[in-house]
Amino acid sequence: MSAAAGAADDSPRRTLAFAALLLGAAAIAFAPIFVRLSDTAPGASAFWRVALAAPPLWLWQRLPQRAENAAGFPWMALFIAGLCFAGDLGAWHTALLYTSVANSTLEANLAPIFVTLGAWLLFRQRVSRLFLAALALTATGAVLLVGPNFTLGGHALLGDALGVLTALFYAGYMLAISSASVRATTATIMAVSTSVAAIALFPYALATADVFMPQSAHGWLILAGLALIPHVAGQSLIAYGFAHLPASFSSVSLLLQPVLAAIYAWVILDESVSPAQLLGGAVVMAGIYLAKRASWRA
Numbered sequence: 001m002s003a004a005a006g007a008a009d010d011s012p013r014r015t016l017a018f019a020a021l022l023l024g025a026a027a028i029a030f031a032p033i034f035v036r037l038s039d040t041a042p043g044a045s046a047f048w049r050v051a052l053a054a055p056p057l058w059l060w061q062r063l064p065q066r067a068e069n070a071a072g073f074p075w076m077a078l079f080i081a082g083l084c085f086a087g088d089l090g091a092w093h094t095a096l097l098y099t100s101v102a103n104s105t106l107e108a109n110l111a112p113i114f115v116t117l118g119a120w121l122l123f124r125q126r127v128s129r130l131f132l133a134a135l136a137l138t139a140t141g142a143v144l145l146v147g148p149n150f151t152l153g154g155h156a157l158l159g160d161a162l163g164v165l166t167a168l169f170y171a172g173y174m175l176a177i178s179s180a181s182v183r184a185t186t187a188t189i190m191a192v193s194t195s196v197a198a199i200a201l202f203p204y205a206l207a208t209a210d211v212f213m214p215q216s217a218h219g220w221l222i223l224a225g226l227a228l229i230p231h232v233a234g235q236s237l238i239a240y241g242f243a244h245l246p247a248s249f250s251s252v253s254l255l256l257q258p259v260l261a262a263i264y265a266w267v268i269l270d271e272s273v274s275p276a277q278l279l280g281g282a283v284v285m286a287g288i289y290l291a292k293r294a295s296w297r298a
Helices: 003-028 031-037 042-061 075-098 101-108 111-123 129-152 154-180 186-208 217-244 247-253 256-268 275-297
Strands: none
Touching: 003 217, 003 256, 031 042, 031 075, 031 101, 031 217, 031 256, 042 075, 042 186, 042 217, 075 101, 075 154, 075 186, 101 154, 101 256, 101 275, 111 154, 129 275, 154 186, 186 217, 256 275
């Protein structure tokens, strides 16, 4: 078969993968909306998100897939991934109490910056001048984004700090998942890391949540939506897209997520965004884009 014929045969799969990637970003962007609509406390909604997602993920894991080497199974990497994801959800769900959906989602998307820094510190991967310039640009955007909350202080500023902490935890999660992906399937990685996150979040939710159980059938439906749409559907669609498209293209496409989250919050929650925050968000996204380009070249 010629190269041209092979490319033609692969075109429908790439189109499907691109559609999956965009749908995944759109699904994950609903997460802050579900958290805001939940009638449980932030720690509790974080726990229920992963606890309700675990059973369908384990059912997926039981389907026939590529063989895994039990002797070399990445237990430690998946354990760390689960703990980092628990920290990510705990910090982010609490951040949504104090700052806007747009701010918290954009701040969580600082994770690629921390991933590159982590890869440099842990694995001695080279960092280019372009990445350093992107880091400065992103920091400038973050100042514009958080600036209005400096004047408010208190809870608003705490919410933005928790948004940045979310990005740190998610960076640790991505580094751990990257290490585990060589020796485990996507279904296994998601099932195990989600279960570890649920176990880690359970005592935190019990200790901090003034409302742990949903108060109505509607409350359970909100939590089921949080588990199934952003976590099971969104994460799975993104995993499929990453498997069939270049990582550079996939990563940039996911910048759609914070844009959609802000639009959802505006339409559903009537949450406004100031001109300074719009500018800060645009600068942050530009910085993340440049940082990813720099990491691809390194």
